[in-house]
Structures are given as structure tokens and as C-alpha cells.
Amino acid sequence: xxxxxxxxxxxxxxxxxxxxxxxxxxxxxxxxxxxxxxxxxxxxxxxxxxxxxxxxxxxxxxxxxxxxxxxxxxxxxxxxxxxxxxxxxxxxxxxxxxxxxxxxxxxxxxxxxxxxxxxxxxxxxxxxxxxxxxxxxxxxxxxxxxxxxxxxxxxxxxxxxxxxxxxxxxxxxxxxxxxxxxxxxxxxxxxxxxxxxxxxxxxxxxxxxxxxxxxxxxxxxxxxxxxxxxxxxxxxxxxxxxxxxxxxxxxxxxxxxxxxxxxxxxxxxxxxxxxxxxxxxx
Amino acid sequence: xxxxxxxxxxxxxxxxxxxxxxxxxxxxxxxxxxxxxxxxxxxxxxxxxxxxxxxxxxxxxxxxxxxxxxxxxxxxxxxxxxxxxxxxxxxxxxxxxxxxxxxxxxxxxxxxxxxxxxxxxxxxxxxxxxxxxxxxxxxxxxxxxxxxxxxxxxxxxxxxxxxxxxxxxxxxxxxxxxxxxxxxxxxxxxxxxxxxxxxxxxxxxxxxxxxxxxxxxxxxxxxxxxxxxxxxxxxxxxxxxxxxxxxxxxx
Numbered sequence: 001x002x003x004x005x006x007x008x009x010x011x012x013x014x015x016x017x018x019x020x021x022x023x024x025x026x027x028x029x030x031x032x033x034x035x036x037x038x039x040x041x042x043x044x045x046x047x048x049x050x051x052x053x054x055x056x057x058x059x060x061x062x063x064x065x066x067x068x069x070x071x072x073x074x075x076x077x078x079x080x081x082x083x084x085x086x087x088x089x090x091x092x093x094x095x096x097x098x099x100x101x102x103x104x105x106x107x108x109x110x111x112x113x114x115x116x117x118x119x120x121x122x123x124x125x126x127x128x129x130x131x132x133x134x135x136x137x138x139x140x141x142x143x144x145x146x147x148x149x150x151x152x153x154x155x156x157x158x159x160x161x162x163x164x165x166x167x168x169x170x171x172x173x174x175x176x177x178x179x180x181x182x183x184x185x186x187x188x189x190x191x192x193x194x195x196x197x198x199x200x201x202x203x204x205x206x207x208x209x210x211x212x213x214x215x216x217x218x219x220x221x222x223x224x225x226x227x228x229x230x231x232x233x234x235x236x237x238x239x240x241x242x243x244x245x246x247x248x249x250x251x252x253x254x255x256x257x258x259x260x261x262x263x264x265x266x267x268x269x270x271x272x273x274x275x276x277x278x279x280x281x282x
Numbered sequence: 283x284x285x286x287x288x289x290x291x292x293x294x295x296x297x298x299x300x301x302x303x304x305x306x307x308x309x310x311x312x313x314x315x316x317x318x319x320x321x322x323x324x325x326x327x328x329x330x331x332x333x334x335x336x337x338x339x340x341x342x343x344x345x346x347x348x349x350x351x352x353x354x355x356x357x358x359x360x361x362x363x364x365x366x367x368x369x370x371x372x373x374x375x376x377x378x379x380x381x382x383x384x385x386x387x388x389x390x391x392x393x394x395x396x397x398x399x400x401x402x403x404x405x406x407x408x409x410x411x412x413x414x415x416x417x418x419x420x421x422x423x424x425x426x427x428x429x430x431x432x433x434x435x436x437x438x439x440x441x442x443x444x445x446x447x448x449x450x451x452x453x454x455x456x457x458x459x460x461x462x463x464x465x466x467x468x469x470x471x472x473x474x475x476x477x478x479x480x481x482x483x484x485x486x487x488x489x490x491x492x493x494x495x496x497x498x499x500x501x502x503x504x505x506x507x508x509x510x511x512x513x514x515x516x517x518x519x520x521x522x523x524x525x526x527x528x529x530x531x532x533x
Contacts, residue, residue, distance in 0.1 A: 163376045164378060166334065168392075169334070170334060170365055170369065171365065171389045171392070171443065173389075173392045174362055174392075177392045181392060182378060186379065
């Protein structure tokens with residue numbers, strides 16, 4: 001008897017320790033970045049162009065570039081992702097085609113991000129002749145986050161109780177009216193959460209933008225979607241490995257801005273989900 | 283003339299023969315109860331009348347179901363129009379997670395009758411009065427419907443249905459989630475409503491069928507065994523199986 005209690009305690013301890021180990025790296029990363037990056041943050045750093053071969057000045061064009069890319073990616077991925085999620089959850093029958101689509105989505109999620117980069121180069125930059133541009137980069141990022149958006153949107157749609165659909169149909173609503181007035185409004189928080197998680201992912205990735213949009217250094221801000229742009233993750237890579245003698249402060253400052261941006265988006269997603277769970281009563 | 287007539291109605295779920303040659307007539311301004319043990323097909327029969335069975339994959343039907351002399355099993359039947367005319371109250375009270383007011387005007391909105399604010403207010407008031415909820419809820423129209431008690435929710439669902447102005451009310455065990463007092467009050471409401479509607483109620487509570495209905499049908503294993511006046515079914519049934527069921531020998 002005694003022995004089994006002892007084993008139980010050991011098991012608990014090991015399980016708890018493993019869980020604790022997850023927290024440690026996250027905490028350390030955040031801590032180090034804050035400690036080394038925070039001193040670099042001031043208004044000038046956020047709003048100024050890089051100077052002296054990126055060894056001084058600010059990172060404004062990289063921030064702007066990342067914002068453009070993220071907005072572009074979402075403008076492409078959200079409509080397509082949401083519409084296909086609606087198709088999969090509300091219309092499709094469980095046949096070969098549907099299973100094929102679902103398999104494709106799972107595989108799309110598993111493609112390494114550098115492969116997306118190469119694909120974007122081949123399709124958007126070269127084939128469609130969009131050039132190395134914000135448009136090509138946005139589309140590439142958009143395809144990368146499609147699986148996240150489709151999967152979370154589908155889960156959100158499917159979590160709307162079947163009885164809501166039945167009632168709506170029984171009151172003489174058409175299928176589309178039911179989706180439009182009953183299913184979608186109740187799924188929006190879940191869809192939003194997935195979208196923001198996708199945004200965070202798009203903001204942080206380097207490989208997909210490497211060949212499709214990112215510029216080493218631009219003396220001016222992009223003027224159209226066919227311009228190249230700087231972006232935070234790539235900028236961080238450049239000043240960390242490609243440009244010698246960049247002050248540590250600037251590197252960690254850039255990392256701090258990128259991390260804050262992504263964590264902030266995740267936080268927003270968490271808050272939305274939390275509020276929604278509290279409100280939900282069925 | 284009966285409001286609804288079924289002629290040799292058969293229904294299959296895939297290979298399962300769920301309704302077998304059902305012939306019946308449902309009269310206007312009467313409450314018809316369909317009773318029988320679980321799985322006998324009574325809910326299936328009810329869901330034929332607004333074609334809700336169509337939502338299930340692999341359902342096939344044969345025979346005729348006439349509502350106002352039109353065969354609703356016809357492949358050209360307009361389901362939206364049918365469901366406006368034949369509304370349903372479900373077993374679990376299921377208001378939308380919206381306010382009381384929005385729940386009631388839902389039908390008006392989707393049917394695009396384009397009513398003005400005043401007209402909508404009028405519909406809400408009238409529908410709530412019809413289900414005897416107006417006095418309780420008139421100051422809480424903007425409260426979420428999911429905050430109401432179960433009985434209030436079920437009444438609200440009936441009000442939401444009435445607002446669509448149907449002719450027929452299908453009720454699928456509408457009181458099974460309610461306590462006895464609430465059940466009695468909802469039954470009272472049904473008696474009130476039958477002056478305006480054709481009501482068909484599915485119940486496995488025989489006392490309820492005896493209390494509220496004018497006609498009763500007894501179903502067993504997909505067959506309509508006996509159909510007639512409620513007092514006759516419950517006092518002098520013709521079929522031995524009906525008698526066995528209502529005297530509690532099985533079910």
C-alpha cells in the first residue's frame with residue numbers, strides 16, 4: 001500500500017516537473033528580450049529610419065512593412081479560409097472529395113515555411129510576375145496561415161449547437177439565412193481567435209518573406225503593393241548576421257518589438273476567447 | 283375537411299423502415315396526440331409534416347401527405363413556405379442566444395416582411411400576450427432569452443413560432459423538460475391556442491395525451507395502430523395492443 005502512494009507521488013512530481021519545464025524557456029526568452037531590448041525602446045527607435053548602415057536610427061520601415069504584410073495576408077486568407085470553413089462545416093457531405101480537402105488542409109499546415117517561400121517565389125514573383133513585392137509576400141503568408149484559419153473557423157462553426165440550425169430552418173429560414181443569421185454570429189469569437197493567431201504567425205515568420213518581399217535595406221517607405229518592403233523578422237536576421245558591429249541594444253530592441261507585437265496579438269485572442277466562454281450559456 | 287391527411291405514408295432511414303403505411307387525418311382547431319413507446323416513429327411522423335427529416339441523410343419517403351390539399355412530399359414542394367405554415371416546438375426549449383425581443387422578431391426578419399419598428403413592437407407584444415408572457419417580460423424585452431426559466435423559454439419558443447403566423451403547430455414532447463406545475467400551465471396554453479391552430483403533439487406521457495387532446499393516435503414499431511377520439515382510445519380501444527399500452531403493460 002505504502003509503495004503505491006510513493007509511486008503516485010513520484011508520478012505527480014515528474015508530471016508537474018515536465019509541465020513546469022515548459023514555462024521556464026518561455027519565461028527566460030521573454031525575460032532576456034525585455035532586459036536587453038527594453039533600453040533601446042524610445043520614440044525615435046520606433047519612428048525613425050535606420051541610419052549608418054542600420055547601426056543606428058530606428059526600425060520604422062520594418063514595423064510598417066510587417067503591418068502591411070500581415071494586413072495583406074489576412075485580407076487574402078480570411079475570406080477564403082472562412083468561406084471554405086463554411087463549406088466544410090455546413091454544406092459538404094462526408095465523401096471522397098471532402099476527405100481529400102481535409103487531407104490537403106492538414107498537409108498544408110505541415111509544409112515547412114521555407115517551402116512556402118520558395119513556392120511564393122515560383123508562383124507569385126515569377127509566374128504571375130508580381131515581382132519581389134508586398135503583394136507576393138502577403139499572398140505567400142496568406143497561404144501559410146490558411147490552414148490555421150480554416151481549422152479554427154470550422155471548429156467555431158461546428159461548436160454552434162445543431163438545435164439552433166434546426167429551429168431556424170423550422171421557422172422557415174433557408175439554409176443560407178440560417179448560416180448568416182444564426183451560425184455565423186455565434187461562431188464569430190472563435191473565428192476571430194483563429195484569425196488573430198494566424199496574424200501572429202504571419203508577423204513572425206521569416207522564411208516565407210525571404211524570397212518574396214523582404215528587402216535588405218530600403219532608404220524609403222514602400223509606395224504600392226508592388227514595392228519591396230522591409231519586415232521585422234528579416235530585419236532582425238539582417239542586423240544579427242549580415243551587418244557587422246550592430247549594437248546589441250538595437251538587435252534586442254528589434255526582437256523586443258517583434259515579440260511584443262506577436263504576444264500582444266495572442267493576448268487579444270485569449271481575451272476574446274475568455275469573454276466569449278463566459279458569455280456562452282448553451 | 284382535415285388540415286393534414288397522410289395516405290399510405292412510408293419512411294425509411296437507409297434500410298430501416300420507420301413508418302409503415304400510415305393513414306391519418308388531423309383536424310383544424312383540435313389537438314391531436316400521438317402516443318407510443320420510444321422508437322415507435324411518433325417523432326419521425328411529426329417531422330414529416332414540416333419535412334425536418336430531410337436534414338437526415340438517407341431518408342426516403344413514399345405515399346402522400348396532404349396539407350391544405352397540396353402534397354408536401356412532392357419534389358417541387360416549397361420547403362420554406364411549408365415551414366412557415368407548419369411550425370415546430372422542440373423537446374428542449376431552445377431560444378437563440380439573443381434577447382427576448384430579437385428571438386420573437388427573428389422570423390419576421392428572415393421572411394423579409396420589412397416591418398417597421400412599430401410593427402415589430404406590435405408583433406412582439408401580441409405574440410407574448412398569446413403565450414401569456416407579456417406581463418412577466420414586458421420590462422425585460424432586451425434581456426437575454428437564456429436567462430429565463432425553462433418554462434418561460436418554452437413559452438418564448440412558442441411565441442417565436444406564433445410570430446411567423448403558422449397554421450399548424452407541431453409539438454415534440456414540449457413539456458418533457460418542465461416540472462409538473464409548468465407542464466400544467468403549458469397544457470392550459472395549448473388548449474387556448476387550439477382555437478387558432480391545428481396542433482399535433484407527440485408525447486410519451488399518456489396522462490398528458492388524455493388531458494389535452496381531442497384525437498389520439500397510438501403508434502407501435504412504425505405502424506399507426508389506432509387513431510380516433512381520445513376518450514374512446516383511452517376507455518374502449520379496439521386493438522388489444524392499444525389497450526395493453528394504455529393500461530401500462532409495456533412502454
